[in-house]
Amino acid sequence: MNKATRKAIIAGNWKMNKTRPEAKALLEELKGMVADIKTVEIVACVPFTNLETALAATEGTNIKIGAENCHFEKSGAFTGEISADMLAEMGVEYVVLGHSERRQYFAETDETVNKRTKAALAAGLKPIVCVGELLWERECNITEEVIARQIKLDFFGISADDLKKCVIAYEPVWAIGTGKTATADQAEEVCAFIRAQLAKLYGAEVAEAITIQYGGSMNAANAAELVSKTNVDGGLIGGASLKAADFTTIIKAAENG
């Protein structure tokens, strides 16, 4: 298996943006623009409040819907939280887990990312698990150590069959929302390292089958070069996913990538 046989996935992470009418308008616009795309999986990960609207707006289309987080318990006294089962029951297909903003602002740890990933898989969701180093860690030359540790911990106890249902997003924290994109070579280097780590843990065949995305200031102008790299199988896009035309350009770049 190689890049040509792996699933290219372009996912938008809307973060805390869009009211329901705004969400509907964006998806209606996007729907028409990407209707003829067949070789790229298109995903919109939206705030919980937009899920029902998003699912209705994209029904019968080639746009899949994801959430931006889920809790690891099945139910119970966890005020303000949403379980994986609640998402699956709605028809949600993907869920972003371990995003650096969750790690940074909401005390998310590798242990809870691991628990959330297991809960999402048990509910039948496809987790998009985010890993990435801080600027300070890159400057100290420990990017590979940081990533290796995250991969080991976030996927601890997850079988090869379950791993194949996961997507990994390499998001260098210093590149998120900063306009500072990793160069295509930097993205390739770490995505290849992630695949090598997976090969050590799960064997080469499993590692070769996993979709690894790049995320961090990916936009209409730089997407083509990033997704042309051997180990970059798509993108997790924040800001540029909020504009239908820009998001479509990125999707089209992945079609040719």
Ligand code: 13P
């Ligand atoms: P930006 O594309 O806005 O940098 O965000 C990237 C990201 O965090 C996607 O999850």
